[in-house]
Amino acid sequence: MKLPEISILVLIICVSSYSFGQGVEENWIKPRIINTTDLGADPDDEQSMVRQLVCSNEFDIEGLIVSTGCWKKTQENTNILDKIVEAYGEVYSNLSIHAEGYPKPDYLKSISVMGQSGYGMSDVGTGKDSPGSELIIASVDRDDPRPVWVMGWGGMNNVAQAIWKVRETRSSEELAKFLSRLRLFDILGQDDSGAWIAKNFPDVFYIRATGVYGWLPLKNSDYYREQIQEKGPLGAVYPDTKYAPEGDTPAFMHIYPNGLNDPEKIDQGGWGGRFSYNKVEGIRSMSEVAKIDEYSESKFDPYYMYGNTEEGIQAIKRWSNGYNNDFVARLDWSITNNYQDANHHPTAVMNGDKTRNVLYKTVTEGSTITLNAAGSSDPDGDSLYYKWIFYKAPSSYKGALTIKNSTSLKADLEIPSDAEGKSIHIVLEVYDDGEPNLYAYRRLILNIQSNK
Template sequence: MKPNQLIFCVAMVALLFYSPHKTRAEQQENESNSYKPRIINTTDLGADPDDEQSLVRQLVASNEFDIEGLIVATGCWKKTQDNTAMLDVILDAYEETYPNLSIHAAGFPTPEYLKSIAVMGQDGYGMSDVGAGKDSPGSELIIVAADKDDPRPLWLMGWGGMNTIAQAIWKVSETRSPAELKKFLSKLRLYDVLGQDDAGAWIAKNFPDVFYIRATGVYGWQPPKNGDYQRNDIQSHGPLGSVYPDTQWAMEGDTPAFMHVYPNGLNDPEQIDQGGWGGRFSFTKKAGIRSMSEVPKIQEDGETQYDPYLMYGNTDEKAEAIKKWNKGYNNDFAARMDWSISSNYADANHHPTAILNGDKSRKVLSMSASSGEKITLSAEGSRDPDGDTLSYKWSFYAEPSTYKESVEIQNSTSSKATVQIPANASGRSIHVILEVYDDGEPNLYAYRRMIIEVAGSPTTENLEPDTGSPYFPFPHTVLVTKVRHFDNMCWKIAAAGGTWYFENGETEGKTGFSSAFDQAGNDWIGNDADRGYNKSSNAGGKHEYRGWPNFGEGNFNHPQRKSNSTSWWVDESGKKIAFEDSLSGDHLIMRSSNPSYELEYHFFPSHAAIKIIRADDKYAFLFEGPVGGEQEASVEKDYYVLKDGVHREIKSGGLGYLEPEFGNKFPSPFFYLADSDSKDKQVFYAGVRDVGPITAGDEGWRQGENMVIFSFGRDEDKRAYSGTEAICVFGFTEKTEHKEISSFIESKIKSPFN
């Protein structure tokens, strides 16, 4: 296919070469909801082979979508493109399998149609290839598709860079009225995988109303790399299996884009917080969801020049929101690859149809209920086209529900189940998932979701906050509210410099800082910052929770650890303050204690200071978190800066002194962490007094890909030092000259309570 082939004339695009003959599968489809999402891919084919992998999966499921464009474009890993040859090879393989696929399900697009919408997008990188004279067949195709008289939204999926989409938006913004531009943008739904050029930030900054998801939780859901599943169930299966390459880095990193809109009954893709095969996302837009680490290497301020820009991002579960459905999507792919090599309908397995309370569609349903009521849900009438035996599973999906405690479901493996609405669920939503699966080979799943809206007004304590994001706009003073964060009750302490989440002891006595968000939305401590990167054998090698300050024995002030701690607020005389809905002021004081320790945390707009009231056992202060506050950033080197201004690399490996020449004495009253983003704030940590004797060990090390740990006095012989004015100060500071940063930090050391 020639790169300058233009396919966007209306007559050509209108041709839909679908097979006219009726199939057994078509009859099944007619019984269910035939709604198909409209999608266009832009892919940097030829960079990472995962694009080829994702395209094979998409093609064997293409009867579920209206694919309106396959656009070869660029990204940070492939900054130029000049042909569609790799795409053509995969479409040729699809052409060989098309007759077989059409036997097993209706609606597969013809090879001729797919080839007619396979075009070149931008052939240069990022925003350097957007603007006057930069139109491409791909950008024109996007405009034509969005202009169609079709009420369905158009999902534009960036498997590579976003500049072909940016060019389409740029042209419409330059050639149409504001009202026409608004109409055009209202039809678009952008799903950006990881951010692979600077065009996404440009779009989000200049067109803030556009529906824009940047998915960063796209690793960790896949089967084992180059394992039995990939070899036996995919690659060994005919023409499409032969063009499914071995995994080089990560398997199918772009697949979540179209799995998000997969019409399997599990979720409504417009409701991005519901969760499905493509992940779960927050409706609270976040500032500064950064692209892949290669983008700032190409141009340091490529994205930051557009700060602040806001996008929808993954919820805290990241890839776990995908992985929870792994048997369903893995078996779906395997079965469809079986279809591609089978010319006999009876030689392969096919999906059951799940019926929920008599509804045969794939829509998400909702119903009303009262607290304390029992609700009956029914899957009766569900059936399997192969006559296989069906099994049922009803489950409470807590993450998208606003009710967060346990929900009892009776007869959860029967076709009829009873949901006991909790007495304290007034004003909350309860998401119940139905999974219907057959006993074929491989067994296939169908899903339905019932959202139960419980009547009444909610109680304040159970409110789920907009966690995973900073307080926005930032207050000039300090604002404290009580929220649930990572399933634990916390004080949300919003200040001018950043937002802190401190577990308040109400959840199993847990106390400690579980998150510290800067103004760009980066979490500098905790937040499962080592998720997906921890190479240790702890907890099965999956991930390890980190937080701050990990203060003393018995898990006192160790986030997400059970202890016998309590927390409360006091005035400046130490008198307890009754906390109702919120507290605000320029200087707020919280106490936290157990039988061995009692601390005061003093919060100011610019920083926080910790005072030791009582300590009857040894303790140490640790800072544990990701450099730059970005848990998934790819960091080649991590640096900490002392009073002398030298940027010292944090050593990888394990426990050890910061520098051999330091011995056991930390030669600075403070350190701060530096990242590559000049516009972000950075965290600082200062010891106000000597934090230990000469024998106390002061250590720092790197763990996993992006986790750093600093310890002030970790030796076993270290005893508590009580009565000091303040043991440490921490907060955020603007990036500027080291002299100015040092002056600011030292002023807080000198006067920590001002």
């Protein structure tokens, strides 16, 4: 299969340039992403795909792979995916007026492929290569310093087949290099291949998210009908919810480059949730997997994966205004060819830094530091509002903290006298007064040292 060329980063610092429509240019790294989805099993995959495409300028999407899972054990074609990509093609010109970087429809069609047609590890091995597994190998092999995030909205046997082939055809050193460039994120576990990967390749970066429901408005409410489904071709292919809406969306929201978190630092927390560095033994897939085969995963025990922290779904919901309004605004973009007729994201600047990077600073206990959002701006000329937040959950310091003028452009933070050796996470929210109001974020991690 001939795969399309995908542009790569050529700067040693691995930074690409991007602008929000007519806004202020920023520097940030676009994540590389491949989505595997068991479309047709539950309409929530279609919902997540609509959101993924409407914000696709934020990512380098390198594959859209139709996969299987415990709720859809066979696949035959890409028809559902093609329909959504066709809808994207109808609104591409509008989206491109509002932000740079949207992939061309023909490119998305070229990376929309079939993966494994059968279920789980039964479809991994000799003679089991698929366009999806081959696409994963080609993407990881590409000369690009950025890791490849492979998201499992269904089962993970496409990446399992890719890993199996590399293991069988390359040296141990080449296999280790291949695995080091993978970032795996599966939703709930939907076949036995994830357990196989985690057992046989314990060093692979593997998140299994289980806190994926309950972060959105109530299903089939007015929010969906009025703010999403009635807005043009993409809204029209966003189906009603059967069980729970958009259960797969947290996979790509974890790496959404909005300034809130570094996805490599999984304990920071962002739009996709927060995860613990303490790997968990035997995070089981959805109950249907054991119904198919009682020992499908237990036969790989012990296996270990990264899982959600104790915050659970609250790690996502705390940012609900930001991600809900982001989706609404982007669908607004899809139905207007006039930049002035929609709202656009502000740019958040922290202490003079205009990137979206997480910032780090060493300070002394008992001192006072100034937090400064000067230089933040809005491309539409809207008024801006500021909120400085002590995000206690990922901070190792768990005591009380005082931020003076916490809703002002500048704020003062008193470093507690008992914080030596601890970390403090401060999040800046900048939001405008447009319709809907849109958010930008920055994070500062303070490492506290003694004042002696």
